[in-house]
Amino acid sequence: MNQAQEPTTGIDFVKIEHVTKTFGSVPAVQNVSIDIGKGELFALLGGSGCGKTTLLRMLAGFETPTSGKIYIDGKDMTNVPPYERPINMMFQSYALFPHMTVEKNVAYGLKHDVMSASDRKDRARQMLDLVQLSDLGHRKPHQLSGGQRQRVALARSLAKHPKVLLLDEPLGALDRKLREHTQFEIANIQHKTGITFVVVTHDQEEAMTLATRIAVMDRGAVRQIGTASEVYEYPNCAFVAGFIGSINMFDGRIEAINGATRVGVPRLGAIFEARENSNLAAGQNVKVAVRPEKIHISRDPPPAGMNTIEGMVDDLAYFGKDSIYRVKLATGAVLQVNNVNRHRTEEGGRVAQWGEKVWLSFDPSSVILLRD
Structure with a gap:
């Protein structure tokens, strides 16, 4: 998206x-x-305790850095209190006032601004229209669904027209289908307003769907910053490769670099080809990784030019749109393969069954080589 x-x-x-x-x-x-950047939807992504929420709280002014500086629109905000920053924050709990109507909840943050009561009302209605809740302004929060309450909280956060909006796990309280739908709404609203959004989330799919760029955090440090495709297809370290999506990863050693990179993987009992990488040298130890969806599974031997390995289907899970195969090799290692079920059959489009011999193949360009 x-x-x-x-x-x-x-x-x-x-x-x-x-x-x-x-x-x-x-x-x-x-x-x-x-x-x-101005107008960017930026995500801070990481597991519990990685530091992403602490970083968000420092942006908001609720915590002060031990060292370092924070600037917003060219101004040093490091020691500026929260109420003097051009920032608003939307909390995971939404924190709506139960005794107020939806419209009054949205207008609440404007009561100390220099504007008339009618202007505040107009602004609240504009925000409700933006989040497509203009006909529910008279309701109380308990009369709304979870997704509607989330949009009310977003409207209230946007009402003061902040330069930066901080969102702390904004979709954590929603069920999966509603969360997927609301991701589109948040991205569309951000696009319409042009306000810079900074989102904290532990959900990699949420970050990849919403954000123009993602900072992947681990133990208080940023491991990689990039677009969704950059951090997924070109991770810069083993942690990012393993944290973003599913992956098969094994220890390997560079055997030769000559037009292509040849890398031995003892655990798989094979030597594979990867794209030439000028940052690596023969004899160097590396991590060798391949995404499950990049691997083709077949009962028949694959064409020449592909990395090929033989195994047996050890486990199989059917998920409707795709199937997950766990294929055991002669060495005892297991590779996970994600196969899209393109055909509707009685067996759910399976290309193989439990215990069947299969061939796995993947293009050299799909091999990720990492120095750690």
Whole structure:
């Protein structure tokens, strides 16, 4: 999807510069530097305890960096209190006032602004129209669905026209189908408003669907920043490769580099070809990784020019649109293969059954070589 507006070229609208945060002797964020463009929808992605929420709270002003600087629109915000920052924050709990109508919830943050009551009402209605809830302004929060409450919270966060909107796990309280639908809505709203969004999430699919760029965090540090396709197809380390999506990863050793890279993988009992990589040298130890969907599974031997290995179907799971095969090799290693069920059959489009001999093949360009 990724309908979020592309950032304005050459502008570091939000600049996080060598920021560190420690609690006592425990480092929560370690020397993080990130530049976020104006109008970008940027995601901080990582597991629990990786530092992403602490970083978001420092952007909001709820925490002060132990060291480093935070700039917004060219101004140093490092020690500026939250209420003086051009920022608003949407919390995971939504924090709607149960005794107020939807319209009054949206207008609540405007009550201290220099504007008339009628202007506040008009602004609230504009925001409700933006999130497609204009006909529900008279209701109370308990009369709304989870998805509707989420949009009310978003409308309230946008009402003050912040320069930056921070979203902390915004879809965590929604079920899967509603979460998928709401991802499109958030991206469309961000595109319409042009406001810079910074989203914290542990959900890799959510980050990849929403964001123009993603910062993958681990133990307080940023491991990689890039678009969804960059961090998925070209991870820069074993952690990112393993955290984003499913992957088969084994230890290997570079055997030769001559037009293509030949890499031995003892656990698989084979030597594979990969694209030539000028950053590697013969004799170097590497991690060798292949995404499950890049591997073709067949009962018949594949054509020449492909990396090929033989095995037996050890396990099989049918998910409707695709099937997951776990194929055991002669060495005892297991490779996971994701096969799209393109044909409707009584067996769910399966290309092989449990215990059957199969051939696995993948293009050299699909092999990811990582130095760690």
